[in-house]
Amino acid sequence: MQDWNNIILLTLDALRADHLSAYSYHRETSPVLSEFADKGISFTSAYSASSHTREAVPSLLTGCPPANAVDSNYCLAPNTDTLATRLSDKGFTTAAFHSNPFLSRAYGFDRGFDTFDDDFYLGRHRIIALLQRAMDKLRNRHYARAEEINNRALAWIDSLEAKTPFFLWNHYMDTHGPYEPPAEYRSLYRDNVPSNRNAQRLYQRAIDDPDSITSDDRQQLIDLYDSEIQYTDAQIGAFLDALRERNLLDDSLIILTADHGDAFGEHGYYEHPRYLHTELIHVPLFVYHSGVSSSTIQVPVSTVDIAATVMSAVGDEPFCPLGQDLLTIAATPSNFEDRIVYSSARQEGDDSHLRRLSARSTAETWFSTYNHAQAEVLDNDHNSTNLLKEYIDQYIPSNNIVSTEDPNISDSIEDRLAALGYK
Numbered sequence: 001m002q003d004w005n006n007i008i009l010l011t012l013d014a015l016r017a018d019h020l021s022a023y024s025y026h027r028e029t030s031p032v033l034s035e036f037a038d039k040g041i042s043f044t045s046a047y048s049a050s051s052h053t054r055e056a057v058p059s060l061l062t063g064c065p066p067a068n069a070v071d072s073n074y075c076l077a078p079n080t081d082t083l084a085t086r087l088s089d090k091g092f093t094t095a096a097f098h099s100n101p102f103l104s105r106a107y108g109f110d111r112g113f114d115t116f117d118d119d120f121y122l123g124r125h126r127i128i129a130l131l132q133r134a135m136d137k138l139r140n141r142h143y144a145r146a147e148e149i150n151n152r153a154l155a156w157i158d159s160l161e162a163k164t165p166f167f168l169w170n171h172y173m174d175t176h177g178p179y180e181p182p183a184e185y186r187s188l189y190r191d192n193v194p195s196n197r198n199a200q201r202l203y204q205r206a207i208d209d210p211d212s213i214t215s216d217d218r219q220q221l222i223d224l225y226d227s228e229i230q231y232t233d234a235q236i237g238a239f240l241d242a243l244r245e246r247n248l249l250d251d252s253l254i255i256l257t258a259d260h261g262d263a264f265g266e267h268g269y270y271e272h273p274r275y276l277h278t279e280l281i282h283v284p285l286f287v288y289h290s291g292v293s294s295s296t297i298q299v300p301v302s303t304v305d306i307a308a309t310v311m312s313a314v315g316d317e318p319f320c321p322l323g324q325d326l327l328t329i330a331a332t333p334s335n336f337e338d339r340i341v342y343s344s345a346r347q348e349g350d351d352s353h354l355r356r357l358s359a360r361s362t363a364e365t366w367f368s369t370y371n372h373a374q375a376e377v378l379d380n381d382h383n384s385t386n387l388l389k390e391y392i393d394q395y396i397p398s399n400n401i402v403s404t405e406d407p408n409i410s411d412s413i414e415d416r417l418a419a420l421g422y423k
Contacts, residue, residue, distance in 0.1 A: 004289055006252040007087065007310055009169045010239075011060065012232060013053065013100060013176040014272060016261030017046070017284045019229055027189070029229040032237035033284065036256065037296075040288030041330045045300045047360055048260045051272055051280040051345045053102050056259040056303065057171075061109075063307025063319030065395040066344050067355065076108040081319060083310055084112030087167040090314050093160060097153045098171035099144040117152055119144045143173035145182070146235035154242050170239070174232045177262070177271060178203035179224035185231045189223035199224060206270035218265055225262065250290035253313055255306055255326075258283040274345040276358035276367065281343050287326055299333050300360055301326060302341040322395060337362060342391050344370075354378075355396065357388055370396060 017023045022034040023044065049059035054074040055066035061082045062069045071077050084094045094112060099119030103109045110116035144152075153170050160166060174181075178200040186193045194202065206213050206221060213221075236256070243249040260272050261280045272280050285301060287309070301324070308323030318325075322342075329336050340361045347354040353373040359366045368388045369378040377388060 004251055004253045004291070004313075005163065005165050006248065007083075007092070007167045007313070008243075008252050008254045009083070009167075009306070009310075010236065010254065010256040011057070011169070011171045012256075012258045012284075013171065013173045014260060014262040015175045015229065015232075015258035015284060016279055017044075017258075017282045018279075019226060020284055022286075023284065027226055029226050030233040032233045032240070033256070033286070036236075036240070036288060037286050039294055040254075040286055040292055041294070041326070042296045043285040043287075043301045043326070044296060044298050045360075045362070046257065046283050046285035046303070047281045047300065047341050047343055048258070048283045048303050049343055051260050051276055051343070052274055053100060053259050055345060057100075057103055057109075060257070060259065060303045060306055061169075063304050063311070063323045065304065065320070065322060065342065066346065067396040068320070072352075074102065074107060076111055082112050083169075083307055084167065086112075086311065086316060086319075087314065088112050088114070090316065092165050092167045094167045095153070095156050096169040096171070097149050097156070098169075099149070099173055100171060100176075103171065115156055143176070146172045146174050146232050147238070150235055150239045150242070153239070157246065157248070171259075172232055172235070174235075175225065175228045175258075175262075177221075177225075179221065179228050181224060181227035181231050185227045186224075188227045188230060190220065193224075194220065203271075206265075210265060210268060210270055213265060213270070221270070222264055225264075252289070253310075254288045255286070255309065256288075257285045257303055257306065259303075274347055274356060276343050276345060276356050278365075281358065281360075285326075287330070292327070292330075295330055297330050297333050298362070299329060299336045300339050300341045300362060301329060302343075305329070320395075340387070342395075344396070357391070359387055359391070372396075 019025050020030040020033055021028045022030050022037045022042070048056045050056040050066045055070060058069035058076055059066050062080050064080065069077055069080065088094050093114055095115035096113050097117045104118040104120055105116060149170050149172055153168060180196040180199050202217060202221065240249060243252065261282060262272050263269055263279045266279050267275065267277050283303065304320065304323045305326050308318035309326040311318050312325040312327070340359050343358045345356045346352060347356065353371060355370045355372065357368045357370055366387060370392055371378055377392065
């Protein structure tokens with residue numbers, strides 16, 4: 001019988017595992033997460049289902065591979081269950097707090113949530129929406145800080161009646177570019193810190209013209225990124241402390257991960273374009289509950305396993321046979337030593353019929369490309385045809401799932417997408 005009452009999912013945007021001291025990074029960027037990992041289960045070989053938010057988070061919330069989780073407009077695929085819909089059916093009160101434009105209600109991500117705060121005023125009073133847009137432009141604000149996400153989530157928790165079982169999802173944007181750490185964190189790793197405006201210009205230049213980035217430019221980006229990690233780590237600590245003060249920490253199953261990583265020129269690009277290199281796919285993954293034995297697990301796991309873990313915890317069937325219960329893997333890792341996990345990323349524009357694929361075992365990584373239009377596997381790496389063909393046959397439809405409607409993209413969403421380097 002379960003000895004917890006709540007489920008809390010904490011996701012960080014664009015946080016690569018190898019920049020955490022919890023994963024032996026040379027800087028002490030994540031003391032809170034290191035302690036959190038030591039008290040729970042730390043998965044050292046966790047990989048995201050995709051390299052970009054629009055497919056990574058849908059897979060994380062549904063437990064389905066990217067090609068099944070979203071439609072051709074990157075809205076949640078129709079008639080697809082999510083953690084929120086399933087847990088609502090189980091009697092959980094559900095809430096989400098974030099400010100990523102691609103995860104807004106415009107793309108259907110409010111499905112199943114009783115409370116859904118995406119930091120936009122979509123569907124609310126038009127005057128308020130216009131005022132928010134004007135203020136955001138004036139402040140150069142393009143996401144809600146971790147502290148603000150914490151405050152909103154805690155206010156919601158405090159509004160619930162005692163002992164109400166809840167599912168809470170907080171998604172933190174601070175580690176996503178442009179890297180603009182708060183004032184008290186800006187000078188952690190360098191003295192000549194650029195202004196936020198200049199940091200934003202540098203980030204955009206790294207995306208648009210990576211060959212122009214000097215070694216000092218690159219180090220500057222890394223220094224700012226690491227500072228953002230340390231800020232977010234401290235805010236995660238503040239949130240966990242607040243749960244402890246409310247006697248909720250040990251009454252909750254807590255899962256923490258990232259949607260994908262970020263690149264710093266390792267393969268000739270910055271940010272997180274639609275490749276599947278380790279820098280973009282290797283993510284942190286920790287599971288905590290007071291009743292779970294501390295352990296470090298090295299067998300490959302995937303972010304699609306999160307939904308399977310939660311479903312198993314509430315006695316329900318997994319969304320997709322691809323996912324496995326992380327607690328079972330941690331209890332019997334030897335049974336999963338031969339496991340292979342998969343990632344994929346649909347390409348954009350004229351190449352939207354192409355999907356990059358990767359498969360990872362403990363010892364090897366394979367890459368390939370699948371052509372939806374021709375239903376054929378291209379440029380196989382390591383003679384992986386049979387390995388990837390089985391995955392393709394089961395989890396990739398012959399064509400992208402066609403959208404039934406276009407997302408309602410407001411000017412506010414467009415502005416923030418541009419500020420985040422997406423436009």
